[in-house]
Amino acid sequence: MSAVLNETTRAKTGTLTVKQLEPTIGAEISGIDLRQPLSIEQRDEIKALLLKHRVVFFRDQPINHEQQVAFARQFGKIYQHPNTRRTETRFDASTADSHRISAAETRKVYKVTSGRWHTDTSWLVRPAWGAVLREVDIPEVGGDTVWADGHAVYESLSDELKEKIADLYVVHDFQSALKRVELDYPIVAHRLVRVHPETGEKILWLNFSQNPSVIGWDRAESAALIAELERVYAKPEFHVRFKWSKHALAFWDNRAGLHYAVSNYGDYPRELERVLVEDFDALPHY
Template identity: 40%
Template structure:
C-alpha cells in the first residue's frame, strides 16, 4: 500500500492510496459516531478525489450504516433486489453454495434509473477466507485514455439503459407478464450521455456499462455494439483500477458517477454476505 498522506486543512484522518489513480483507505474515522460538518466535507473531498474510499474495522449497526449514508443524500429502495428484513433501504447481498456470486461484470449501480445513484456504501458482514475481492475502475482515466477519434465519436452521444437483467430474473422467478409490465412502466428505459460530466468535479468520464447499457442512439446496431465493446473494455485496463480485499466489518463507499466496479466471483462455495445502502443522485448530464 502507498504511504499514508494527511488530508489538507488538518482533517482528522489519514488517507492511504491503493493506487495513484483510484482508491484509498481512510483511517481515524469511526462511522458509528455523529460527524461534524467539517468532517463530512473532508470525507466528500476524499471521495471526489479517489472515487472510492475504504474503512476497516467498522463494527456498526444497520441504523449506523444508514445514518452514515444519509449524511450524503436521500437513500433509494431497490425495486428488484432483496432487502434486509425491516430495512427497505438495505440490500442484503448473500452468496453461498446455493447462490453463486453474479455481480462479476463491470458496472455502475442502477444506471437504468432516470436519476442513478450518487454512491453506494457496502459493508462486509461475512467474507471468504480468500477471494471475493471487489475491483474499481476510474472512468475519468478511462475517458482520458481514449483516442481523439473515439472521443470525437462519443461527444454528445447518448445511450439507452435498461434493467434487462432484472427483467430476465423476474421471468425466471415466475412473475406474470402483468407484473413485469408494471415494472416496465415504473422504470422505463432511459437515455444517459455516453460521456458524463461529473456534477461536482466537472470532469468527464465514461458512463456506459456492460450490465445495463443497451445501445447508442442513432447508430446502427453493429456500429453501436462495436463502439460500446470498446468503451466497456476500458474498465479492464489495470492502470485504471484498484482491488480491495475485504475483511469482516470493512466498508467501501464509492462514487457511481466516476467509477465502475466488479465483484470477483472466485470463492464458491464459500459464503460472502454484504449489505449495501445506495444514495440517490441526479440526472446525468
C-alpha cells in the same frame, strides 16, 4: 457541503489518516469511528476525499445496519432499491433502506456466475450518486471488488475516438430484473460521455451488465464499439482492487466510474449490504 479539500481545511479538521492506494483512484481512511455521528467538518472532509479518490475504504468498523444507514444518510437521502430485501423480519421489505447483495441469490435468480463492469441504478433517469457497501459474510480468500476511474479511462482514448463518441447516448436496460419485482419503468438512455456535476471531469459512463446499445447505430457497429470500450475499462492501470476484511466498508462516487465484483470463490454465499444515496439535483447530469 464542501467540494474541495484544501490544506487549511486539512490542518483544521485533520483527525483523519488517509492512505492513497493508486495514482488516480482509491484511498483508505482511518482515525474515525463510523459508529458515531460525523461532525460537519468530518462529513465535508470525507466528501472531498471521495471526490478526489472516487472510492474510499474504511477497515475495522464494526457497524450494524442502522449505523451504516445513519452514516450514508449524512450524505443525502437514501434510495430504496426495488430489489431490496431485509433479513430482519420485523421490517417491511417495501420500505427497506438497504440492499443485501448475496452471491447465492444472484446465482439462483440471475444465473450469473461472473462479474461485469457496471454502475448502480443506471436504469434510472437520475441514478444514485453514492453507495456505501458493508461486509456481511465474505470468503476467506477471493471475492474482491474492483473500481475503475471513468475519467482516466476517458482520457486514455484517442482524440479520434473521443470525437466519435462525444454526442452518443447508450441504452441501460434493466427490464428483466424490474419485471421480477413488478416495477413498470421505461428503458432509459444516458450520454456515453458524462460531465461529473461536482468535479467537471468527463467520465466514460455505461453499464456493461445492462444490455448497452448505442442509440441510432446499427447493432453490429454498436456491439463493436461497446466491446472496444469494455476492453479499455478492463485495463488494470485504471483500477483499484479492494480485498475485503471483517468489518470493512467501501464508499464510492457512483458517477465517477464503474466497479466489478470478482467471482472466484466457488459456491461461497458471499454477502454484503449496500445503501444507496440519491442524486441530489432536480435534473439528470448531462
